[in-house]
Amino acid sequence: MGLNNEYNLLVFNSTHHALAAEGILQKQGYKIMMVPVLAEITADCGMAIRVNTKDNPLEILRENKIEIAGYYQVIKDKLEKRIIRLKK
Amino acid sequence: MKELDVRGMICPKPVIETKKALEKSDKLLVLLDDQVAKDNVMKLAKKLNCQVTLLEDGNEYQLTIKKTDMVVEKQDESGGKVYFISTDTLGKGEEELGYALMKGFVSTLLEINPLPAKIIFINSGVKIPTLNQQAQEHLQQLVEQGVEVVSCGACLNYYGLTEKLEVGSITNMYEIVESLNTGEVVSL
Structure with a gap:
C-alpha cells in the first residue's frame, strides 16, 4: 500500500489551492500525500497531492470551488515512469 | 537538457534520431506526437538500460531519458x-x-x-x-x-x-x- 508506485496526482495553480485541497481531502478521510510537483510536469516549485487511484477527489474539490491545474495518473516501474494526463 | 523534437517524423526515424542523440548526451528530452513512435522509443531506452519518464497529454508525448550508468555511478x-x-x-x-x-x-x-x-x-x-x-x-x-x-x-x-x-x-x-x-x- 502507500502512494509510491502508482497514484493519481493533483496539480494546482497556486500553493494556496494545494493547501486548501489538502485540508478538505484529509477531512473527508482521503489517504493523500503532499509532494512537490514532478519536474516533468512543470519546472516551477509547485505543490501537488498524491491520491489513491481508486479515489475520485475531483467532485469534492469542485464542490469546494478549488481549481486544479491538472490531474495525472503516475505509474512507476523500476526504470520506467509514466505520467498520463487524465483531465485538465 | 538536450531536446529532440521528432514530431511529424515517420517510423523508424524517431528511434534512429533518439539513438543518435543519446550517443552524444546523457540526458535527453524527446518530443513525440505518435503513439507507436513513443512506444518504440521507450523500448529503445529500456534496451539501452536508460531511465525513462513519459509525460502523456492527449496525443503529445514527452520522454525524459536518462542514462543509468550515470545514475549508478553516482550511487557507488x-x-x-x-x-x-x-x-x-x-x-x-x-x-x-x-x-x-x-x-x-x-x-x-x-x-x-x-x-x-x-x-x-x-x-x-x-x-x-x-x-x-x-x-x-x-x-x-x-x-x-x-x-x-x-x-x-x-x-x-x-x-x-x-x-x-x-x-x-x-x-x-x-x-x-x-x-x-x-x-x-x-x-x-
Missing part, C-alpha cells in the same frame, strides 16, 4: 550527506507553508541519489518523526533503505514526545556532534 560514490534538521517547518515564514514544504522535502529525500546517509532531528525538528504523519511514513521507508534516522533525546523529552517516536532511534549530543564533524552536512 556512497557517502550520502548528513541532514541536520532543527525545525519542524522548512524555511522562515508562514507556519502552514513551512509545514507543507517540510512534508514535500522529506518525501523528496526518497528520490535523491545517493540517499542521505543520516537524518538528524533536533529541537522542534523532532516533531517531524513524531507528529508529522506523512513524513513519518517516508522516514520509515528511508530507514528501510538503509538511511539512519535519529532524534535528539533531550528534545523529545522537552516536547513530551519520547513515547511518540515510532521511526528511527534516539540519539545524544555526542553522537550528533560526531556526525556533524565527520560527515558532509546539510543544515535546515
